[in-house]
Amino acid sequence: MPRLPNTSPQTLSVLALLLESPRSWHYGYALSQLTGLKSGTLYPILLRLADQGWLETRWAEPEQPGRPPRHTYRLTGAGAKTARTKLAEAAPSRMTRRLAAVPGSR
Amino acid sequence: MQMPGFLERLADGLARQLLSWLHRRVEPGSREWLDALTAESECADDGWQRLRWALGGVPLVWTINQRRQRNEPTRGTMRARIVPGVANIAAIAGWYAVIIPAIYGATHFLRCHLSFGNQPGGCQEHPFVFASIAIGGAVLGMIIALALRARFAAYWWAVFAVFNTVGSVWYLRSGIVDLPRYGATQSAMLMAATLGVVLAAIMRETPGTENDHGPSAAHLIAGMISFAMVDALIRMRDRPLVADNVSHYAILGSAMFAAILAGLIRRHHRTPVERPL
Numbered sequence: 001m002p003r004l005p006n007t008s009p010q011t012l013s014v015l016a017l018l019l020e021s022p023r024s025w026h027y028g029y030a031l032s033q034l035t036g037l038k039s040g041t042l043y044p045i046l047l048r049l050a051d052q053g054w055l056e057t058r059w060a061e062p063e064q065p066g067r068p069p070r071h072t073y074r075l076t077g078a079g080a081k082t083a084r085t086k087l088a089e090a091a092p093s094r095m096t097r098r099l100a101a102v103p104g105s106r
Numbered sequence: 107m108q109m110p111g112f113l114e115r116l117a118d119g120l121a122r123q124l125l126s127w128l129h130r131r132v133e134p135g136s137r138e139w140l141d142a143l144t145a146e147s148e149c150a151d152d153g154w155q156r157l158r159w160a161l162g163g164v165p166l167v168w169t170i171n172q173r174r175q176r177n178e179p180t181r182g183t184m185r186a187r188i189v190p191g192v193a194n195i196a197a198i199a200g201w202y203a204v205i206i207p208a209i210y211g212a213t214h215f216l217r218c219h220l221s222f223g224n225q226p227g228g229c230q231e232h233p234f235v236f237a238s239i240a241i242g243g244a245v246l247g248m249i250i251a252l253a254l255r256a257r258f259a260a261y262w263w264a265v266f267a268v269f270n271t272v273g274s275v276w277y278l279r280s281g282i283v284d285l286p287r288y289g290a291t292q293s294a295m296l297m298a299a300t301l302g303v304v305l306a307a308i309m310r311e312t313p314g315t316e317n318d319h320g321p322s323a324a325h326l327i328a329g330m331i332s333f334a335m336v337d338a339l340i341r342m343r344d345r346p347l348v349a350d351n352v353s354h355y356a357i358l359g360s361a362m363f364a365a366i367l368a369g370l371i372r373r374h375h376r377t378p379v380e381r382p383l
Contacts, residue, residue, distance in 0.1 A: 028142060029149040029159075039143055039162025044169040047139050051173070057138075062145075071142030 006052070010037055011045050012090055015083040018055075018073070022080045025058060025072035046073060054079030118153030121160040128163040136174050139166060190256060197251035197259030205243040212239055237274035244270050252374055260371045261303050268299040268364040276356035290344050291353045294336055295360040301332035302364030307372060322369060329365030333358050 006015070013035045018026060032042050049055040056076050059069045075083060125144050132140055143163050150156035212235055244267035251259035273295055305328035336357055340347050347353055 027146065027149075029146040032146075032159075039146070039159045040165040041162070043139055043143050043162060043166045047166070047169060047173070057142075067148050068141070068145040070145050071138070 006049070006054070006086060007090060010035075010041055011049075012087060013037070014042065014045055014049070015075075016087055018075045019080060019083055019087070022075045025060065025074050027070055027072055031073070049079065052079075054082060114153040116153070117157040121147065121150075121153065121156040124157070124160045125163055128160075128167050131167050132170055133174060136170050139170060190258075193254040193256035194251075194258045197247065197254050197256040198262055201243070201247040201250060201263070205239070205247070208243065209236070209239055212236065237270070237278075240270040241267065241274060248371070252371065257371065261307055261368060264367045264371060265296070265299045265303050265364060268302070268360055268367060269296050272299075272356050272360045272363060275359075276352060280350075280352045290340075290347050291350075291356065294340055294347065294353075294357045297339070298332050298336040298357045298361035299364040301335055302329050302361040303368040305329075305332055306365040306368035309369075325365045325369030326362070328368075329362035332365060333361035336361065 006012075014031060014037070017031060017034055028039070028042065028046065031037070031046075032039055035042070037045075046055060050057055050073075054076060056074050056079075058072050060072045062069055125140075125147065128140060129137065129144070140163060143159070143166055147156050147159045150159050216235060244263050247263035248260050248267055251257075251263055273292060276291070276295070306325045309324045309328050337354075340357070
């Protein structure tokens with residue numbers, strides 16, 4: 001059965017992190033460090049979220065001279081709302097699966 | 107020399123080279139996300155971290171190119187499939203309908219008959235007339251196909267333009283001294299020209315080189331591979347053919363000329379408009 005869009009653990013971890021401060025702009029490198037995702041996993045997720053209108057992107061001026069401008073991200077209003085729903089839906093089902101895996105939990 | 111320092115610099119250099127190589131694999135209008143990843147690589151603390159970060163560019167580029175292919179506006183529409191098909195058929199069949207009567211008209215006018223032997227009265231008595239018709243016909247067919255944006259037809263006529271040109275030079279240089287070799291050499295030249303065109307046509311171009319108009323190294327490599335393949339086949343089947351230098355050069359010329367011509371057609375046919383993601 002095909003998986004529902006944006007419900008993979010990696011995508012949910014990115015959404016959860018972005019939701020912690022939905023109005024702030026986030027850098028890709030920091031997101032990678034905080035979620036533990038490699039750049040090859042993180043960037044396709046960000047790209048897909050931006051395509052779907054969940055994510056707003058902006059080029060920010062570099063903090064140090066000589067460095068290239070940096071791409072920053074934050075959730076859109078609709079993105080934040082949908083992300084909250086997705087995370088709420090995902091949490092109980094994950095909890096159920098984890099409980100089922102523990103011997104003697106039923 | 108300190109090994110860790112050297113290895114770190116090596117990793118850093120590799121990371122930069124990889125990012126630069128990946129950059130060339132993406133259309134200019136679709137580079138935003140790769141530029142984002144590249145800019146963040148500056149935050150890495152050392153060369154190894156930068157290399158690990160840069161390696162993530164590989165799946166990203168794959169995702170970007172997949173998305174671009176999905177978003178191509180004409181992809182999958184019925185009209186987009188029918189129009190090039192009709193143009194290709196028209197450019198091939200239509201032009202044959204002109205060339206064949208032209209050849210028969212010339213034989214009638216020159217009072218000779220089409221023959222591929224050296225007997226008196228054959229078309230070999232008028233090599234320049236028939237070579238001009240054959241070469242001119244194929245080149246004009248290619249130009250018409252390019253004007254109609256019929257790429258397959260352009261490749262088709264490119265094969266015959268090469269075959270007829272190299273074949274005419276080969277014939278004028280060596281004539282028919284050994285009839286069994288004549289057919290074998292012609293077949294080998296045609297095979298080399300076809301392979302050269304096919305390989306150069308399927309060879310993946312580096313995006314972002316829209317302003318280059320000459321044949322690239324990739325096309326020359328395609329020509330060399332075609333020649334090597336035909337040469338290997340001949341050596342298995344008809345070794346005396348490769349012993350003859352003129353015939354051998356004719357096969358090499360066919361493969362190289364065909365690959366270069368196909369490269370030029372491919373560049374000419376490329377859509378000039380950049381498509382954003």
